[in-house]
Amino acid sequence: MLLDIQNVEAGYGSAPPVLRGLSLQVEDNRSYCVIGPNGAGKSTLLKTIVGILRPRRGTIRFQGESIEGLRPDEILQKGICFVPQDRSLFPEMTVQENLRMGGFLIRDRRLLRERLDRVYELFPILRDRTNQVAGTLSGGQQQMLALARTLMIEPKLLCVDEPSLGLAPGIVDQVFETLTEFRKQGMTVLLVEQNAVRGLSWADWGFVLDLGALRFEGPADGILENPQIRELYLGRLAARGEE
Amino acid sequence: MNELQVLILGLLLGGVYALMASGLTLLFGVMRVVNLAHAAFIVVGAYGAYFAFELLGLDPFVALGLIMPAFFLLGMGLYRLLFPRIEGSPRFGEMTVLMTFGLALIIEGLLAFYFTGIFRSVDPPYATQAFILGPVFVPRAQLYASLTSVVLLMGLWAFLRMTRTGYAIRATMQNRVAAQVVGVNVRRISTVSFGIGMALAGAAGTLVSFIFTFFPARHWQWIAILLALIVLGGMGSLKGAVVGAVVLAVASSFVSDRIGPTWAPMTFFAALFVTLMVRPRGLFGKEIDR
Amino acid sequence: MTAPTDTTGVPARPRRRSSRGVVLGVVLLVAIALPFFRGLPAYNYVLQLGIVLFMWIAMTSSWNIVGGFAGYISLGHNVFYGIGGYLSGLLLVYAGWSPFATAVLAGLFCLALGVGFGLVTFRAHGPAFIISTIALLLMVTIFFDNWEFVGGSNGISMPLPPFPVEWIKVPFYYAMLVSAVGSVYLAYRIAHSKFGLGLRALAQDETKAEVAGIDTRRFKIAAFALSAFFVGVVGAVWAYSLSYLRPTIFFIIGVAANMVLMAIIGGRGTVAGPVVGAIVLIAVNELSVVLFGASELNIVVTGVILLGVLLFFPLGIVGTLREHGKLPAILDWD
Known part of the structure; x- marks a missing residue:
């Protein structure tokens, strides 16, 4: 088992918890999609895994090692990478500088150079724009850069929060192709997606979150076909996804 | 005085103001702390230079080498002592203003208690000399202070552009969450930045010790001037601090020459209000958080 | 969710309120009657302490309208104190009008x-x-x-008040008492109005308040203006009691520091907080003067208290007690 989350409670400031005793497991070498209504705790879950939020209760184990309460940089060092919803680039740095920042934890200059070359191989569009300031990239290019940046440290688990948000359909296809490529590289991907139909048809396995807890899990195509879940959680979402 | 003379004096002053403001704007950029005690630390630095000169006979430029590291350590210690407790506070920005306000009061009170309110300044031989270049004179003290400021600011710039820690600091300034995501330990970076900000305050204090007179309560006027020029430049922007400092120092030199020296500080405050009215984010700044 | 703390038992309220009214009424009567007891030990000291205390209650309560309710901290609020003092003082010097009459004018000007x-x-x-x-x-x-x-930095003298020396503090005492009660009443009325509700909403989240249809800009300006009124009034009265106008008396930042500190110690954004904070800080200051003399260490003490309260009790005395459900009913004015 890659990631084991048990009874985690987490939230913001002194507000009531968003995650209320959530438990779920992630296996090696699979792709996952987390769906659920707004406020279900999907983003909170990712932020808690990567250490931006500290769980108030519960345990999080990664490859058998307890990681709850570690700092984000320590968790990243263990091999969990995060792409937040807003893509979190450094707007005033160039594409190359952003990629180099992605390898911030790598102190070996040669390794850094190698990784950079590999990223440029996989993402030739980024090579063309290597000296462009990230803030001036288009939304799709920014998302590609954010995804490419994670390759710099070759994580075992990649957590991606709504990568399709605000992107044109054609670009969304590219984003999902990239994620498939990452899967082939041996990464486990944990994807949060508002566009449930799209996310589930891409993933192997689905998690349905509601009110801060796991309501249902199963093979992704099964969830799509399960009439009960469709009615409860997918109805509105599916409609929106097909807009 | 002729225009050229006023301009030169203003530019020299601007160099020093830029250094005084650099630490303040760096701290705001990295951790959204408005350090109202910044100028109080500048005054402490000035006292350090004063006593180094009076008691040990050290020239301020020698004392600079001692004061900067000492202030760096002091800054890191202070950050660790005060800020982790309020890090998660929903009103962090306002809390930092109030806390550093309290800190400024403590520093001012202690300085006044131990060293009284007497006006002081350091008197190295060059403090009263000037180079005469045709129609204008260039005071040596101001020139040395300004050149040193420029060197230190260029050093800061190079550090931020060329070192790993510098990159981490800039990354944290641009996007705190993104910095965390790529593995920057933002608490460590905040601590180091506070140290750097304080070292810059110490350096500024050393330099102003022989170009201005100082006394414990002097810091209120200085902090207001510094805040005015970083608001004009855009809070958190180093470039803005430098541009704001030079522009306003030159402007205030002209006000001082044409209207009267006591009105010179008014330039800064007027500029502050105009900035807030016309362009609240300043010349190079991003929108200030609500 | 503008008053999340307001969860005290509703049915018990009317009785508690009436007993609170009795206690506060008695306190007020004692304050009114005090100047009549000339035989009190240290009579003049007690009156002077009352003048200072009431002045600070008025200033802090006023500051709290913008600094507490609206959440906009002003570190320059003593400009109104000084301008009030100068306006009334100058009207006395140049026109012979009594500051007791022109104090209201000073307040309106502020x-x-x-x-x-x-x-x-x-x-x-x-x-x-x-x-x-x-x-x-x-x-x-x-x-x-x-x-x-107005005399520049040296200031300007005012004629002495035309009262017999042994009664000289009494009119100032009552003027300050009226200001203190007035400012607390103003704060109370604001806290219990729709206006006050709007201020608290914008203090919590300005964008949400705007979305909810609050004209935040007008609300903030109104709060700022109202919070200037009594500061101007007590500035006028205080200047007259010193019979001297000088920038360093009114315009030093320490005056603003005290307003902020008292409000924070007592509990920012509560009605009773500024009163409690003023009482506590004046007691501490008196003690500090006894211990250290009137030295620069007083300002150090001020700073240390400010830091300590912010780090350990950011809600202040009233706010912290309320959070633990231990706020005495007589102090629950919100």
């Missing part, structure tokens, strides 16, 4: 100034607003330091 200043500075939020208030203070200071008509 109210108008507050509107003007608010129009400019409420474009700024958070730290930038605080900075603009400091700048305002320093600008006004420079102005008065250089204005020869």
